Amino acid sequence: AQSVAQPEDQVNVAEGNPLTVKCTYSVSGNPYLFWYVQYPNRGLQFLLKYITGDNLVKGSYGFEAEFNKSQTSFHLKKPSALVSDSALYFCALGDGQNFVFGPGTRLSVLP
């Protein structure tokens, strides 16, 4: 069965510094990978996805993610964090049969 792990419950980063939110996955076939962001008391917003092709995916708000098949990872990155990036981030995996979300990582960007 497929699964998604986000090994860090919380990530703290200073404003202006690069940020990384980690995601690893396990799937038997080809993965479809997604990142979402959730602000307090709001629904999830889609950031980006990897289906096939270029391993570096660019998304909304300056975020990007790198698909690494050998490490089964799909880490979310941003070169320079903003205080407004503080939110809950979810990685998600589809395998053609099921769709599963990771447990979420809370990102705090400190001014």
Next chain:
Amino acid sequence: SQTIHQWPATLVQPVGSPLSLECTVEGTSNPNLYWYRQAAGRGLQLLFYSVGIGQISSEVPQNLSASRPQDRQFILSSKKLLLSDSGFYLCAWSVLTSADTQYFGPGTRLTVL
């Protein structure tokens, strides 16, 4: 463009009362529809999904039920609420099933007292 609506935005209900949450999607036809519950601002639990009118799949046995009376309408119900039903309920839609982006509504905050 497609939009998804949920109402009400917040709801406070006593234990034992009924529940009806509504989700509607505009700008697309025959979407796949999903109900999730999020407890304590963390992980998502898939409750129900639907691939068409009258077709409901339940992921977790519980006090809730779902219905899809129209193509773009998805309703979450309960006959008698429990304290444990409190949470943030999210509706989502997608074109395909597991290989496609899911788009979420704004959510309903349910508090059962």
